[in-house]
Amino acid sequence: MRLEHWLYKLPLRLRSLFHRGEVENELDEELRDHLERDIAQRVRLGASPAEAERAARIALGGVEQQKEEVRDTRGLRPLENFVADIRYSLRALRRNPGFTAAAVLVLGLGLGASTAVFSVLDAVLFSELPYPDAARLVRVYQKNGPGNFWTLSVVDVQAIAEQQRSFDAFGVARWSSASLSGAGAPEQVAIGGVTAGFFTALGVTAAEGRLLEPRDDTPGAPAVVVLSHALAERALGGAAKAVGRSVTLDGVSHTVVGVLPPKRNELAGITADAWPALQLTRPPRRGPFGLRGYGRLKPGVSIEAAERDLAGISERIFPIWASSFQDKTARLFPVSLRTTIIGNADRSVGFFAGAVALVLLIAIANVGTLMLVRTSEREQELSVRAALGAARPRLARLVATECLTLALLAGVAGLGIAAAGISLVGSFAPNLPRQAEVGLDARAVGFLGLAALFSALLVSLSPLAQVLRRGTAASLVPDARRAGTSRSSNRTRAAFVIVEFALALPLLLGSGLLLKSFLQLQQVDPGFNPEGVGSVDIGLPVARYPNDTTRLRFWEQLVERVQRVPGVVATGITTSLPPDNGGDVNNFDLVAHPVADGTNQPVAPWVWVTNGFFDALGVELVDGRLFTIADSGSAPPVIVVSRAWAARYFPGEPVLGQQLIEGGCTSCPRTTVVGVVGDVHYLGLETRAEGVYAPLAQGGIRSGALLVRTNGAPGRVFPAVRAQFSALDPELPFAQEPLSDRLDASLADPRRYTAVLSAFAGVAVLLAALGIFGLMSYVVRQRRREIGVRIALGAQPKAVTRMIVVRGMRYALAGTAIGLVLAALQMRWLRSMLFQVAPTDPVALAGGAGVLLLAGFLACWLPGRRAARIKALEAISTE
Amino acid sequence: MSKPTDLVQGTLDLLILKILAFEPQNGWAVGQRLKQLSSDVLQVSEGSLYPALHKLEQEGWISAEWRPSENNRRAKFYSLTRLGRRQLARETESWRRLSHAISAVVRLREV
Numbered sequence: 001m002r003l004e005h006w007l008y009k010l011p012l013r014l015r016s017l018f019h020r021g022e023v024e025n026e027l028d029e030e031l032r033d034h035l036e037r038d039i040a041q042r043v044r045l046g047a048s049p050a051e052a053e054r055a056a057r058i059a060l061g062g063v064e065q066q067k068e069e070v071r072d073t074r075g076l077r078p079l080e081n082f083v084a085d086i087r088y089s090l091r092a093l094r095r096n097p098g099f100t101a102a103a104v105l106v107l108g109l110g111l112g113a114s115t116a117v118f119s120v121l122d123a124v125l126f127s128e129l130p131y132p133d134a135a136r137l138v139r140v141y142q143k144n145g146p147g148n149f150w151t152l153s154v155v156d157v158q159a160i161a162e163q164q165r166s167f168d169a170f171g172v173a174r175w176s177s178a179s180l181s182g183a184g185a186p187e188q189v190a191i192g193g194v195t196a197g198f199f200t201a202l203g204v205t206a207a208e209g210r211l212l213e214p215r216d217d218t219p220g221a222p223a224v225v226v227l228s229h230a231l232a233e234r235a236l237g238g239a240a241k242a243v244g245r246s247v248t249l250d251g252v253s254h255t256v257v258g259v260l261p262p263k264r265n266e267l268a269g270i271t272a273d274a275w276p277a278l279q280l281t282r283p284p285r286r287g288p289f290g291l292r293g294y295g296r297l298k299p300g301v302s303i304e305a306a307e308r309d310l311a312g313i314s315e316r317i318f319p320i321w322a323s324s325f326q327d328k329t330a331r332l333f334p335v336s337l338r339t340t341i342i343g344n345a346d347r348s349v350g351f352f353a354g355a356v357a358l359v360l361l362i363a364i365a366n367v368g369t370l371m372l373v374r375t376s377e378r379e380q381e382l383s384v385r386a387a388l389g390a391a392r393p394r395l396a397r398l399v400a401t402e403c404l405t406l407a408l409l410a411g412v413a414g415l416g417i418a419a420a421g422i423s424l425v426g427s428f429a430p431n432l433p434r435q436a437e438v439g440l441d442a443r444a445v446g447f448l449g450l451a452a453l454f455s456a457l458l459v460s461l462s463p464l465a466q467v468l469r470r471g472t473a474a475s476l477v478p479d480a481r482r483a484g485t486s487r488s489s490n491r492t493r494a495a496f497v498i499v500e501f502a503l504a505l506p507l508l509l510g511s512g513l514l515l516k517s518f519l520q521l522q523q524v525d526p527g528f529n530p531e532g533v534g535s536v537d538i539g540l541p542v543a544r545y546p547n548d549t550t551r552l553r554f555w556e557q558l559v560e561r562v563q564r565v566p567g568v569v570a571t572g573i574t575t576s577l578p579p580d581n582g583g584d585v586n587n588f589d590l591v592a593h594p595v596a597d598g599t600n601q602p603v604a605p606w607v608w609v610t611n612g613f614f615d616a617l618g619v620e621l622v623d624g625r626l627f628t629i630a631d632s633g634s635a636p637p638v639i640v641v642s643r644a645w646a647a648r649y650f651p652g653e654p655v656l657g658q659q660l661i662e663g664g665c666t667s668c669p670r671t672t673v674v675g676v677v678g679d680v681h682y683l684g685l686e687t688r689a690e691g692v693y694a695p696l697a698q699g700g701i702r703s704g705a706l707l708v709r710t711n712g713a714p715g716r717v718f719p720a721v722r723a724q725f726s727a728l729d730p731e732l733p734f735a736q737e738p739l740s741d742r743l744d745a746s747l748a749d750p751r752r753y754t755a756v757l758s759a760f761a762g763v764a765v766l767l768a769a770l771g772i773f774g775l776m777s778y779v780v781r782q783r784r785r786e787i788g789v790r791i792a793l794g795a796q797p798k799a800v801t802r803m804i805v806v807r808g809m810r811y812a813l814a815g816t817a818i819g820l821v822l823a824a825l826q827m828r829w830l831r832s833m834l835f836q837v838a839p840t841d842p843v844a845l846a847g848g849a850g851v852l853l854l855a856g857f858l859a860c861w862l863p864g865r866r867a868a869r870i871k872a873l874e875a876i877s878t879e
Numbered sequence: 880m881s882k883p884t885d886l887v888q889g890t891l892d893l894l895i896l897k898i899l900a901f902e903p904q905n906g907w908a909v910g911q912r913l914k915q916l917s918s919d920v921l922q923v924s925e926g927s928l929y930p931a932l933h934k935l936e937q938e939g940w941i942s943a944e945w946r947p948s949e950n951n952r953r954a955k956f957y958s959l960t961r962l963g964r965r966q967l968a969r970e971t972e973s974w975r976r977l978s979h980a981i982s983a984v985v986r987l988r989e990v
Contacts, residue, residue: 008939030955037907061926069930073937
């Protein structure tokens, strides 16, 4: 019944809405027809035509009134009024292009920036990971204390595969790089060696061919690989053509069995181009670690249950491998995959969100001020409307609609700004996880709409109050208007300005602190001179370099050949590159000061090097000796330590000759400290410069970097280095990187944070200054006559300017003071981003407040000067 | 001139529906019929006629159609819809109850 009812009603409503003209014409025609018939009848009954017409019209009761009443029956009145109000607002805004442009731009900027940050927030933090039923995915770690997590070994993985009862699927990945040949020039690509369970656990499917199957994991099975869509396109001419072809990874030929869908080159936080099947053989000892475990929980199994299941496995396998692994406290431990991927991204995203929210609020306050000034200027117009009978609610609706129209226009502008902002996210935050998922989607547009409505609400509050509060006919008289306009609306305007200053100060302080911290970071001595030094990453394929002897021979021959190149000052091999490629980190136990039972051993960056490395990087020997030819693989293990390491572990004691147990291996021979060298930062400039060097000959390492110091012209020397390199092994990829680039890159994150926050702070200061400028200009215009009288009575121009500036600066000072309090509350979460700067740094505090007050002063001085130039006679006689 | 409020609330709707139940009519004719049928007792203002007609149309109880009329021009004719017929039955029933109730009260003899 109801449905049938609406089947009749709906088409009529739609017709009156969208074919309004037609409907109106029909109404016209119908009423005219009625009149004609009525007149004809009256004439028939004996009336004169003129009389008949008059009588008919009276009987009908006014054609226009009839129409209005009929229109009311359509039930579209509120909508029609709304549309009319919007039209009226647009007309009014068009008449005031300066005001409109300023308000739309300011609010659009705030809305656009916050929408861009919202889309990042939404994609990175709020939405599910892009896997089916992603809440059930976990990553499995080894853990021996809060905060100390590491990867799995083959022993762990095989034990989990055999004993676990919590997962539907479990798989592992080893993230590394390999030289890819057989498709164009050899290149170094990122690879994720994975077991079949990895894809099954994540629930991804192949775009072409198939993914891995359990039989691919068994040792001895034919080598197969799954490629990323991008690599298949780039190297093999398309996804469909790639299946069945073969590619060579680190010298081993792999058959391509499948290709992942486009945009799937990142899985579970691993970005790779090729995903070869990982074949795990039964190991002789518990380590080494380096495998990432991923599982999909069975439906209904909680992560706590999985934790107990895995802890049981840890306890059962510990006794079996106790000879090679003594840490009894280590447990296999599941962590939700989401947590591991998002990591501390919420901190940096939260930081942007806070900054952008402040900018949006300032923008709203600014537009609020503009709107108030505008409403005050329309006082007379509004009074006329009120006098002509417009009800106060109607006037209020007019003002509210104008704010809404303004916010909608700003929303449209914000859409463009948000789109531009989102395209910049990649360059501002290259390390942000899940970046591919960030976009201007329906949710972001919805957010923009809500934010626009919210700002319309805030902006319209005070003009509404102003309209509703005013007496009805009071202000048609010009003088009454000037005296009255309301002290209270001036107070509201001042409040807006104070809010703007209060909100701008924390932004300014934050950016000041970040800037100071950044400058300090730049002052840190990295421990080396990067000028003229370049590095080449090298990974030796197991297929062609099967054992320690062949690998060591390669490293030694490479150094020998490169040393002979003219222009090379020094060269060496290293497994870590400063300032922020930690390479390996090793735990150790000092024989002289062993750690207590059950506590964690200390760790330090562990760098395997050839002697030439120290010269190439420019690290000086402080005490003892460097390595010699006698420190071979069969000789007792020796290390050289950095000055900071010596100072931390042997303060005031001789460090040379001290011994330690490396990597928890109690059955291995003790390692002896033979030398002390200068400090180099391996884990970032902001961390301490402790480091331990071991001779390359005692490491048997597979991958490292060739470090070359040239006589100042790397561009001329490196081609010759490359020739020597390729002569030694033509299949290895060669890519040279200047060390100065690495140093720059390590400062990139702090530089970006500083740049973004400074930009926001700049916008905030500009808006605050604009706000106070607008307010004081208005005050000057409002008090034009009074100022004219003062000047006529002999007031000095300077005194007039001072009067205006003093008044304006009162607001600026009040805002800045409140801002300091706000800043004090909010600064503690900046602390983690600061380097050797306290959040209460007096220079930053004074600087921030100073910049803000200076901007405020300039913004007050301009209208103040204009006030001083008012021509007394003109001002008094006008109006 | 009597105002629509003088009629019992909703009575005008009932009358219009009843008149249109006989045959489709144009607005003017509906007004004339009203006067005739009520022997001029119910002086319905033409001013309230059209809003009422349009309201009934919007409710879906009557539908309108443009037809050529006797003077060779087109005129808007209203006719009862299926929904309208049901509505008429409902309103007739409630009117009957109301008038019975009122008559009963009015017939009470004072002692």
